[in-house]
Amino acid sequence: MGQPKAPRHGSIQFWPRRRAKHSVARLRSWAPENKAKPLGFIGYKAGMTHLQVIDNRPRSLNKGEEVSVASTIIDCPPMTVAGVCFYDQHLTGVRKAGCVWADNLSKTLGRRIQLPKKKPSKTFDNFTQFQDVRLLVHSNPTAAAIGTKKPKLLEIALGGSNQEKLAYAKQVLGKDISVEEVFEPGNSLDIHGITKAKGFQGTVKRFGVPIRQHKAEKTKRGIGTLGPWHPNRVRYSVPQSGKMGFHLRTEYNKQLLKVGKNGAEVSPNGGITKYGLVKNNYLLIRGSVSGTKKRPVVLTKSIRPDHSMTKEAPQIKYVSVKP
Numbered sequence: 122m123g124q125p126k127a128p129r130h131g132s133i134q135f136w137p138r139r140r141a142k143h144s145v146a147r148l149r150s151w152a153p154e155n156k157a158k159p160l161g162f163i164g165y166k167a168g169m170t171h172l173q174v175i176d177n178r179p180r181s182l183n184k185g186e187e188v189s190v191a192s193t194i195i196d197c198p199p200m201t202v203a204g205v206c207f208y209d210q211h212l213t214g215v216r217k218a219g220c221v222w223a224d225n226l227s228k229t230l231g232r233r234i235q236l237p238k239k240k241p242s243k244t245f246d247n248f249t250q251f252q253d254v255r256l257l258v259h260s261n262p263t264a265a266a267i268g269t270k271k272p273k274l275l276e277i278a279l280g281g282s283n284q285e286k287l288a289y290a291k292q293v294l295g296k297d298i299s300v301e302e303v304f305e306p307g308n309s310l311d312i313h314g315i316t317k318a319k320g321f322q323g324t325v326k327r328f329g330v331p332i333r334q335h336k337a338e339k340t341k342r343g344i345g346t347l348g349p350w351h352p353n354r355v356r357y358s359v360p361q362s363g364k365m366g367f368h369l370r371t372e373y374n375k376q377l378l379k380v381g382k383n384g385a386e387v388s389p390n391g392g393i394t395k396y397g398l399v400k401n402n403y404l405l406i407r408g409s410v411s412g413t414k415k416r417p418v419v420l421t422k423s424i425r426p427d428h429s430m431t432k433e434a435p436q437i438k439y440v441s442v443k444p
Contacts (some may be wrong), residue, residue: 146313154280173439223295266397306434328360
């Protein structure tokens with residue numbers, strides 16, 4: 122009998138298996154954009170449905186035919202611009218120089234941070250030279266059916282030149298931004314989300330190691346050994362039990378099928394199971410999105426777009442609203 126061979130269990134592409142610190146994804150880079158507008162948006166995952174669309178993919182065998190497509194519904198209440206952050210260039214990179222706050226801050230933001238009791242003294246006149254400008258925005262969960270009032274706070278980059286960024290920031294400070302101003306149907310998006318948490322799990326579920334025969338020593342669902350005597354330490358590649366899930370994951374190049382205005386178009390009569398009614402603008406994303414229902418996801422412009430993808434959204438013939 123030959124020696125059995127199998128690929129290793131547990132991808133080292135995501136290593137170490139560290140849980141996310143927050144339920145909102147942390148972003149480290151942004152795609153370039155010539156137009157002065159936000160490069161991201163905060164939405165809430167509502168659930169999934171299926172569509173009947175006219176396939177317009179150029180290399181598809183079903184081009185021009187009606188096909189069924191799985192789709193994720195993202196509830197997108199408007200974001201509020203709470204402040205404008207300025208960055209300066211230093212020896213070690215860009216560093217935050219200060220922030221200009223809006224005069225009419227929402228009371229719900231006080232659930233996330235401590236609101237200033239006095240009117241902030243810094244204005245746009247205090248920042249004449251800067252390297253970058255970003256918007257400090259927060260979501261409005263009270264407008265969605267997620268059962269919480271505590272908003273999510275995030276810095277979002279802007280497109281355009283520095284002067285265009287400054288002019289746009291002055292225009293939207295203290296106002297709401299809708300998802301229609303950021304994305305259009307057919308856009309290629311990156312979805313940054315936090316996966317479902319599964320608690321403390323063993324090596325079989327966590328890494329997919331084989332279950333040993335019943336006569337194996339001491340354990341069936343263990344790996345047998347943590348490694349050799351030398352080096353006298355446990356290597357990082359050895360599968361071990363631990364907490365599983367709640368990881369930050371980014372899915373690249375997800376096609377935006379539709380930007381809807383009426384949430385009743387995708388909501389069943391009794392609401393989406395474990396979510397409720399979609400009351401705001403919504404997005405239909407091709408395929409699935411990581412995370413549980415009601416969890417926030419950050420949608421951004423694709424940082425490494427697939428140029429072979431079609432840039433036009435397919436024609437939607439039918440949207441299933443069955444519960």
